[in-house]
Amino acid sequence: MIPRFKDARDVFFERRFGMFVHWGLYAIPAWHEQILWRGKVKRKEYEQLIREFNPTRFDPDAWLDLAEAAGMQYICFTTKHHDGFCMWNTKHTEYNVMNTPYGKDILGMLAEACHRRNFPLSLYYSCPDWHHPNYPNQGRHHEMFGPRPGDDPDIEKYYDFVKKQIEELCTNYGNIYQLFWDVNVAEYYEPSINEWIRSMQPGILINDRGPGKGDYNTPERHVPEGGVFSKPTEACQSLGRESWGYRDNEDYYTNKFIMQSIDKILAMGGNYLLNVGPKADGTITSENVEALQSIGSWYNRVKEAFEGTVPATDMIHQDVMTTAGSNQVIQRDQVLITRKANTLYVHLYRDPQTQSILLKPLDVLPKRAVLLNNGRELEAQVDLMPVYWKERPYLRILGLPANEMSGEVMVVKLEFDESVCE
Numbered sequence: 001m002i003p004r005f006k007d008a009r010d011v012f013f014e015r016r017f018g019m020f021v022h023w024g025l026y027a028i029p030a031w032h033e034q035i036l037w038r039g040k041v042k043r044k045e046y047e048q049l050i051r052e053f054n055p056t057r058f059d060p061d062a063w064l065d066l067a068e069a070a071g072m073q074y075i076c077f078t079t080k081h082h083d084g085f086c087m088w089n090t091k092h093t094e095y096n097v098m099n100t101p102y103g104k105d106i107l108g109m110l111a112e113a114c115h116r117r118n119f120p121l122s123l124y125y126s127c128p129d130w131h132h133p134n135y136p137n138q139g140r141h142h143e144m145f146g147p148r149p150g151d152d153p154d155i156e157k158y159y160d161f162v163k164k165q166i167e168e169l170c171t172n173y174g175n176i177y178q179l180f181w182d183v184n185v186a187e188y189y190e191p192s193i194n195e196w197i198r199s200m201q202p203g204i205l206i207n208d209r210g211p212g213k214g215d216y217n218t219p220e221r222h223v224p225e226g227g228v229f230s231k232p233t234e235a236c237q238s239l240g241r242e243s244w245g246y247r248d249n250e251d252y253y254t255n256k257f258i259m260q261s262i263d264k265i266l267a268m269g270g271n272y273l274l275n276v277g278p279k280a281d282g283t284i285t286s287e288n289v290e291a292l293q294s295i296g297s298w299y300n301r302v303k304e305a306f307e308g309t310v311p312a313t314d315m316i317h318q319d320v321m322t323t324a325g326s327n328q329v330i331q332r333d334q335v336l337i338t339r340k341a342n343t344l345y346v347h348l349y350r351d352p353q354t355q356s357i358l359l360k361p362l363d364v365l366p367k368r369a370v371l372l373n374n375g376r377e378l379e380a381q382v383d384l385m386p387v388y389w390k391e392r393p394y395l396r397i398l399g400l401p402a403n404e405m406s407g408e409v410m411v412v413k414l415e416f417d418e419s420v421c422e
């Protein structure tokens with residue numbers, strides 16, 4: 001079992017699915033949120049975008065409607081990405097949203113909507129800063145190639161600025177659910193900062209990419225397969241393959257790929273933060289809206305297999321190709337299992353090969369087997385299979401509509417009378 005915090009932070013284990021939003025000036029060139037670093041654009045040129053940013057169609061409730069309808073339980077917003085541009089009314093740099101033609105406190109508007117709807121708000125904050133004169137840009141990864149004339153690289157002074165900004169974020173915007181620090185390139189460690197944040201925001205969860213150890217891990221994009229996470233984990237993934245910020249001609253993942261990824265991470269006991277990059281006008285693209293609608297429709301139908309469950313894949317043995325004498329055992333479907341009391345959930349997070357699954361070594365019939373995707377009952381048998389003729393009968397679930405459901409991850413609920421689970 002993944003260790004619990006045993007305090008208010010344990011709400012982390014209940015909020016399994018969140019919306020990540022990458023939004024800032026970079027939505028205007030619409031190439032990648034790190035266009036300054038990866039796109040070799042000059043800082044002077046990029047910083048002119050502040051004169052253009054005018055998201056007149058920004059409506060935080062529209063974002064939250066979409067997130068809620070998809071079954072998401074919190075939102076994490078980029079207050080300041082690596083470019084250093086701040087999406088709130090900060091007193092500590094001019095490089096912020098109040099100095100755009102829009103001139104409104106975007107974070108304030110989002111926070112107001114979140115608190116009014118009782119929807120938890122998390123804040124992303126980048127450690128590197130490509131604008132602030134005190135950040136020591138040395139051309140390491142996620143950094144500019146050196147100081148500009150007039151800069152005064154000094155990590156201590158920079159963190160004084162960071163602390164002032166964090167203080168604004170932690171005191172002016174109500175309850176903050178999580179702080180998502182990003183890439184501690186300068187490897188500046190000062191654990192007292194996280195502790196001080198906790199004093200301003202009791203119960204806040206802080207991730208592992210900042211100046212202190214943090215509460216939970218944040219693997220990104222493609223997470224290796226395995227049984228169970230050993231630490232609290234929130235994996236993140238973007239709907240777009242190439243960028244987190246809005247990108248013209250983005251290459252979007254298929255809904256199925258994202259469902260498989262969500263299913264895998266959640267069944268391993270992790271949480272999932274799924275990213276959208278709104279356009280410069282503040283709207284979320286129709287491609288993203290449609291994707292979130294169909295992923296959300298699936299999520300809402302199967303979510304009881306995640307919420308309140310624990311990973312239990314170790315209850316079954318999955319054969320990989322073996323040759324025992326002349327007896328060849330072919331790799332069968334790899335599934336993941338979650339459990340809630342005497343109920344097991346079987347996650348077909350990879351495309352099934354056939355219309356049935358065999359759950360070795362289980363050999364007890366469930367009182368009911370239901371495909372959560374459509375609520376239909378499935379047939380279960382305990383059979384001696386020819387391939388396991390030297391062993392014993394095992395539980396099989398039959399009649400999966402694998403062809404009809406090829407666009408979704410199927411999740412089967414098995415209710416047992418007594419504990420097959422201990």
Ligand code: GLC
Binds near residue numbers: 022
């Ligand atoms: C990576 C990207 C960064 C993005 C982050 C989200 O670190 O480089 O741009 O904000 O992932 O986790």
